Structure formats: C-alpha cells, structure tokens
Amino acid sequence: MTNDQYILGIETSCDETAAAVIKNGTEVVANVVASQIESHKRFGGVVPEIASRHHVEQMTVVLEETLAQANLDMEQIEAITVTEGPGLVGALLVGVNAAKALAFANSKPLVGVHHIAGHIYANRLSKEFSFPVLALVVSGGHTELILMREHGSYEIIGETRDDAAGEAYDKVARTLQLPYPGGPQIDQLAAEGKDNLQFPRAWLEEGSYDFSFSGLKSAVINKLHNAQQRGEEFKREDVAASFQASVVEVLATKTYRAAKEYNVNQVIVAGGVAANKGLRSELERQFSDQSIELLIPALHLCTDNAAMIAAAGSVAYNQGHRAGWDLNANPSLDLEAFGARKK
Amino acid sequence: MNILAIDTSNQVMGVAVQKDGQLAGEYITNVKRNHSVRLMPAIDQVMKDTATSPKDLDKIVVAKGPGSYTGVRIGLSTAKTIAWTLNIPIVSLSSLEMLAYNGMWTNELICPFFDARRGLVYTGLYQRAANGQLEQVWNDTNILLADWLQQVATLQKKVVFLSQDIHLHHETITTYMGDLAIIPDGPIHLPKASYLAQAGMYKEASSVHTLTPNYLRLAEAEAKWLAEQQGK
Numbered sequence: 001m002t003n004d005q006y007i008l009g010i011e012t013s014c015d016e017t018a019a020a021v022i023k024n025g026t027e028v029v030a031n032v033v034a035s036q037i038e039s040h041k042r043f044g045g046v047v048p049e050i051a052s053r054h055h056v057e058q059m060t061v062v063l064e065e066t067l068a069q070a071n072l073d074m075e076q077i078e079a080i081t082v083t084e085g086p087g088l089v090g091a092l093l094v095g096v097n098a099a100k101a102l103a104f105a106n107s108k109p110l111v112g113v114h115h116i117a118g119h120i121y122a123n124r125l126s127k128e129f130s131f132p133v134l135a136l137v138v139s140g141g142h143t144e145l146i147l148m149r150e151h152g153s154y155e156i157i158g159e160t161r162d163d164a165a166g167e168a169y170d171k172v173a174r175t176l177q178l179p180y181p182g183g184p185q186i187d188q189l190a191a192e193g194k195d196n197l198q199f200p201r202a203w204l205e206e207g208s209y210d211f212s213f214s215g216l217k218s219a220v221i222n223k224l225h226n227a228q229q230r231g232e233e234f235k236r237e238d239v240a241a242s243f244q245a246s247v248v249e250v251l252a253t254k255t256y257r258a259a260k261e262y263n264v265n266q267v268i269v270a271g272g273v274a275a276n277k278g279l280r281s282e283l284e285r286q287f288s289d290q291s292i293e294l295l296i297p298a299l300h301l302c303t304d305n306a307a308m309i310a311a312a313g314s315v316a317y318n319q320g321h322r323a324g325w326d327l328n329a330n331p332s333l334d335l336e337a338f339g340a341r342k343k
Numbered sequence: 344m345n346i347l348a349i350d351t352s353n354q355v356m357g358v359a360v361q362k363d364g365q366l367a368g369e370y371i372t373n374v375k376r377n378h379s380v381r382l383m384p385a386i387d388q389v390m391k392d393t394a395t396s397p398k399d400l401d402k403i404v405v406a407k408g409p410g411s412y413t414g415v416r417i418g419l420s421t422a423k424t425i426a427w428t429l430n431i432p433i434v435s436l437s438s439l440e441m442l443a444y445n446g447m448w449t450n451e452l453i454c455p456f457f458d459a460r461r462g463l464v465y466t467g468l469y470q471r472a473a474n475g476q477l478e479q480v481w482n483d484t485n486i487l488l489a490d491w492l493q494q495v496a497t498l499q500k501k502v503v504f505l506s507q508d509i510h511l512h513h514e515t516i517t518t519y520m521g522d523l524a525i526i527p528d529g530p531i532h533l534p535k536a537s538y539l540a541q542a543g544m545y546k547e548a549s550s551v552h553t554l555t556p557n558y559l560r561l562a563e564a565e566a567k568w569l570a571e572q573q574g575k
C-alpha cells in the first residue's frame with residue numbers, strides 16, 4: 001500500500017490521440033501519443049472529420065498501451081482527467097466520451113481540463129512552480145501571456161488580436177512552399193539565414209502586452225510578391241530568418257517586460273511553438289541576467305500530449321473539481337472562465 | 344447475461360439494459376439535443392433503475408452507423424471504452440439493421456432508411472428469415488432515394504418502410520412503390536435500443552480495438568483527395 005497518487009489523462013483536441021499516467025502531479029509514468037500527422041500531410045493541414053475518425057480508431061489502443069507502459073491497472077488510478085476544450089469539437093468529443101466511459105465503468109472521479117492549462121502545466125513535470133508565474137503560451141491557435149498567482153488561477157494579461165503566432169508560421173511556410181507542418185521547417189531554414197529583410201515589429205500601444213501577427217504575415221507575402229514581379233528573388237533562408245526574428249523579438253521582449261512588471265518568480269513557455277529553437281534562444285538571451293527563472297519544457301512535452309492534461313488535471317482534482325456525467329466538449333472554452341469555475 | 348445497448352447514431356438516442364434475455368430498462372428520446380451531454384447520464388439512470396452496476400455487465404452492444412458522423416462516434420467511443428476497460432465482448436450492429444428489427448412482426452421485405460440530405464438516404468433491405476432471425480437482403484448503401492425505390496420496385500414485392508424521416512418521403516415512396524409500400528404509423532419508426540440488445544445476444548463479438556464506425560461515406564476531404572489521385 002503506497003500513498004502515491006496516479007492520475008490518468010486523455011487528450012484528443014486536435015490531431016494527436018494521447019493518454020498518460022502521472023504520479024503525484026509531477027512525475028510522468030507513461031505518456032503515449034498516436035500522431036496522425038502522416039494522414040493529414042496529404043491535405044496540407046488537419047482535416048477535422050479525418051482527425052475525429054482517427055481518434056475513434058486509436059483511443060482504446062492508446063489507453064491500453066498507456067496502462068501497459070505504466071504497469072498499472074484501473075484499480076490503481078485515482079481519477080480520470082480529459083481535455084474538454086478548446087479544440088476541434090468532433091475530436092474533443094471522442095476523448096471526452098471515452099473519459100466518461102472509463103470513469104463510469106470503474107467508478108472513478110472525472111475532471112475536465114482546459115487544453116492551455118495543460119500546456120502550462122507541462123512545465124510542472126520538470127520543475128515545481130514558484131508563484132507568481134508568467135506563462136507565454138504560443139501554438140497554432142494561441143498566443144497569450146498568462147499570469148498565475150496560485151495553482152489553477154489564470155489571468156490573461158496579453159493575447160493576440162488577430163493570428164496566433166503558429167498560424168502566421170503556417171501561412172508564411174505555405175507562401176514559401178514548405179511542406180506541412182511549416183513551423184519547424186521555418187525554424188530550420190531560419191538557422192541558416194540572415195535577418196536582413198527588415199520586417200516590421202508589431203509593438204502596438206505603449207505598455208500593451210497584446211500581440212498582432214497579421215501585419216507581419218502580409219509584409220512577408222507582399223515583399224515576396226513584389227520581388228517576384230521585379231524578377232528578383234530572396235534567399236528562402238533569409239525570408240525565414242527575418243520573419244522569425246520579428247516574431248521572436250516581439251514575443252521575448254513583451255514577455256520580459258511583463259515578467260518585470262508583475263514581479264514574477266518564474267517565466268514558463270508553453271505550446272507547440274515553444275519547441276522553436278529561435279524562440280528558445282531569444283528568450284534565453286532576454287532572460288540572461290537570470291533575475292527571473294526561465295522554464296521551457298522538454299521538446300516532447302511542448303507538443304500536444306496527455307501528461308500535461310493529467311498534470312493540470314491533478315491540480316484541479318486535488319482542489320476538489322469534479323465533472324458530471326454531462327461533461328461536454330467545449331471547442332471555445334475560455335481559460336479565465338475555466339479557472340474561475342465552481343467546484 | 345447482462346447486456347448494455349447504446350445507440351446515438353441518429354436523432355433518436357437509446358440506451359437499454361437486458362437481463363437474462365429480458366428487457367429490464369430502456370431510455371429513449373427523439374429530440375434534437377446533444378447526445379454527448381445526455382448519453383452518460385442516461386446510461387447511469389438506466390443502470391441504477393435496473394440495479395445493474397458496471398461490473399455486472401457481460402456484453403456491450405452498439406449501433407455503429409450509418410447516421411450522424413458525430414453521433415456515431417459518441418456511441419462508439421463510449422461503448423468501446425466500456426467494453427475495453429471491463430474486458431467484456433462488444434457487438435456492433437448496422438444502425439439500419441437495428442431499425443429493421445422494428446419490422447420483425449412481418450414476413451414482408453423491410454426497408455429501413457435515414458435521410459442523408461439532398462435526396463440521399465442511407466438504406467438497406469432486410470427480411471425475417473425462416474429461422475426467425477433478421478436477414479440482410481440487400482446491403483446497406485448511401486443512395487438517392489428515387490434510385491433506390493426504382494430498384495426496389497422491380498422486385499414486385501410488398502415492402503415495409505421504416506424511418507424517423509418517413510413524413511419527408513411518404514409521397515416519393517408511394518409514387519414509386521404504389522400499393523406495394525406498407526407504411527405503418529407511430530413510434531415504430533424510431534430505432535429501439537432494446538432490439539439492439541436482443542440482436543446482440545446472437546451476434547458475434549468484434550475486436551474492441553479494430554471496431555470502427557460504419558460511415559458508408561468517405562470524409563469529404565478524403566473523397567476529393569482520392570479523386571485527385573485518380574486524375575493524376
């Protein structure tokens with residue numbers, strides 16, 4: 001008999017079918033991700049209906065693999081946690097209904113988790129939080145600065161007014177005719193190019209922590225278009241490097257300023273774009289005075305996974321949050337509202 | 344033998360618990376509301392009311408489509424996960440076959456169908472066989488109702504039509520089938536999870552991991568992609 005607490009997580013918000021078990025809120029015991037990327041490549045992006053179909057095919061296989069890797073049976077699992085949103089509604093529904101079925105059949109408590117809370121809590125799988133914490137969340141669908149004064153509380157102090165950073169990456173990658181997914185391709189090219197095309201930086205009003213990337217995206221597309229009409233050509237490496245420099249400079253600078261203003265102990269980076277090497281090194285440069293601790297999760301925890309859902313879910317569970325059998329997928333679940341929900 | 348049956352593949356949502364060959368409890372609604380929100384509460388209620396706990400279950404039966412893509416996935420995700428975690432067999436039935444059971448009182452041909460918009464239906468042809476079981480006469484398909492009726496009419500046999508969308512197509516059916524069409528009245532057009540459970544007694548179980556919905560239609564993006572490949 002041990003007092004260890006095992007929490008199971010399920011995540012199906014986009015194109016990864018994932019399940020995981022974590023121990024005592026901070027330790028990954030098993031983390032299984034079935035990626036569908038190969039299937040969606042032929043369409044040049046994630047097709048929601050195809051994603052949902054794959055989730056149904058993969059869900060029980062992934063659950064079985066997870067328990068086998070963890071070497072545990074359902075008896076030893078204390079609670080089931082699942083991404084309830086945001087994400088693709090059809091995709092979320094598969095995970096939510098599987099989680100409800102698992103909880104019901106085994107008489108276990110059920111906890112709904114916000115996907116972005118999960119991305120933030122991925123960091124707790126490497127290092128304990130020290131509040132206040134500032135989280136920079138950057139992914140295909142999100143660019144946000146979130147202040148956490150304590151566990152489970154989320155205050156959005158800045159967010160994108162148009163495209164998410166990851167979206168801008170995808171669009172520029174398509175313009176450069178790079179294969180899907182484009183973000184990592186741009187990151188790779190950027191490492192070999194120079195920031196010499198003078199793309200704009202969108203600082204917005206004085207003191208604002210909001211972001212905007214649509215202007216930058218248009219600037220890149222226009223510059224390439226005009227050059228083409230004059231019969232000129234830029235090196236793809238330089239386009240990637242100049243675009244990326246503009247994105248990461250704004251992200252890192254605003255994050256640093258917000259961290260100072262709110263006097264935080266830690267800055268954590270979360271979301272798929274946290275895997276970007278250019279962003280990582282610019283953040284490391286900004287925070288090189290080491291007055292504030294900078295945490296960036298291991299690469300495999302940056303992309304969508306269920307360990308992060310279990311990590312955020314275990315905090316919610318221990319705070320007393322429980323979902324009913326009527327838990328539904330909520331494709332536009334709001335993070336602040338999620339943090340403020342009743343128990 | 345305790346069986347839990349689940350159908351969320353169309354507008355009707357049904358849950359039934361059958362115990363030792365007898366229907367113990369059934370829940371059915373015919374409203375345009377979210378299956379995802381209401382399915383597990385319904386299962387919980389029927390199980391409680393029939394004093395059945397999850398560990399008492401011996402088998403899960405689920406309707407696997409055709410129908411609403413999302414609806415089918417809600418039922419299948421739920422049924423597959425329960426069967427997998429309890430390590431009990433799962434049996435799946437075509438949602439059309441499930442509805443065809445409502446016509447087991449007759450020896451005529453049975454044609455269940457679901458409206459699939461733009462003149463299309465999901466349908467198939469069934470009949471009660473000599474051994475008292477339901478037999479598939481023509482395979483389930485996704486077809487223009489007019490084309491289907493034209494083919495069925497050539498059989499020159501009486502056919503019982505069953506569909507929750509029957510009111511939309513009453514006229515078309517009689518146009519093609521004339522006096523050969525038998526169209527009953529009332530709730531007999533709604534699929535019943537109790538029949539699903541009953542059918543599940545005799546049907547062979549599926550492998551839980553490989554059981555997939557019976558969409559009868561490719562996803563739009565996939566159909567387009569395949570057409571493009573053939574054009575190359």
Ligand SMILES: [Zn+2]
Pocket residue numbers: 115119139271272303304
């Ligand atoms: Zn994500």
